[in-house]
Amino acid sequence: MSCPVGAPGPAVLQAGTIDHPRRVIALWAAGLVALAAYGYLVSTTSPFTWVADVAVAAGFVVVGAVGVRTLENRRTGHDRRRGQEPGALVLWVVSLGLLVGWELVTYFAGLSGHRNAWPTISSLTDIAFRYPAAKGAAVAMWIALGLGLVSR
Amino acid sequence: MTRQVVLWLWALSAALLVGCEVVSVVSARRFAGARKVLDLLSATTGRLLVVFLGWMWLGWHFFAR
Numbered sequence: 001m002s003c004p005v006g007a008p009g010p011a012v013l014q015a016g017t018i019d020h021p022r023r024v025i026a027l028w029a030a031g032l033v034a035l036a037a038y039g040y041l042v043s044t045t046s047p048f049t050w051v052a053d054v055a056v057a058a059g060f061v062v063v064g065a066v067g068v069r070t071l072e073n074r075r076t077g078h079d080r081r082r083g084q085e086p087g088a089l090v091l092w093v094v095s096l097g098l099l100v101g102w103e104l105v106t107y108f109a110g111l112s113g114h115r116n117a118w119p120t121i122s123s124l125t126d127i128a129f130r131y132p133a134a135k136g137a138a139v140a141m142w143i144a145l146g147l148g149l150v151s152r
Numbered sequence: 153m154t155r156q157v158v159l160w161l162w163a164l165s166a167a168l169l170v171g172c173e174v175v176s177v178v179s180a181r182r183f184a185g186a187r188k189v190l191d192l193l194s195a196t197t198g199r200l201l202v203v204f205l206g207w208m209w210l211g212w213h214f215f216a217r
Contacts (some may be wrong), residue, residue, distance in 0.1 A: 003172075017184075042204070042215055047215070047216060047217055048216075048217060051217045052215065055215075055216075056211050056212055056215050056216040057216075060211070062211075063204070067200065067204055069217075070200070071197060071200070074197070076203045082207060088182065088183050088184040088188070089183075089184050089188075089189065089192070090182060090183075091171075091172045091175060091176075091183055091184075092172050092189050093157055095168040095171070095172050096169075098165060098168065098184075099165045099168075099169070102161060102162070102165055106158060113189070114154075114189050116155060116156050117154040117159055118154065118155075118156065119158060119162070120161065121162075122213070122214070124162065125214055129214075133211070135215070137215065137217075139215060142210060142211050142214070142215070145188060145207065148166050148190055148213075149190055149193065149200075149203050149204070149207060150200065150203075150204060151193065151196050152191055152194050
């Protein structure tokens, strides 16, 4: 059996399937480098400065743009929402509830000047973020979480 | 003394979250994993907007203010 003139032969099809993963890997690599660079950039800023405000706001813009594209895809019918039985989520609800509850307990217990004895998440991260690597990693995880949330 | 107890309870809280994902994997996803939770949180436009605002607040609170 012969191929029609102009139709892609097996070699072309094979090359196409090989090329696609390479492009995906390259895009992922570029994304990770950009994420690391952004994390480093934000880690060099000090809170309560306009530089920190602008650097964090830049993250809002990028993730917000991805979110807008997701909403457009949903409007045009490319949405892929999936259901989940409520019982399957019980562990997460309990664990997150305990986390939020404990944050509230430590926050109010430390209000009367006993913050050192009752550290909240913020007071613990303030200590950790004295190390730029820890702050940069946290920024990268924050952006990754945002992209994960708005791109589904 | 109090600080040590509080820190241990923070560690336990973090371990519980990791445990949720482990249970999900071990139970062959009978319990939801983190991916499913994210799906649920962003399933509708309204939820997506609320979650996006919450995510913005996190970044602003921890890295800018």
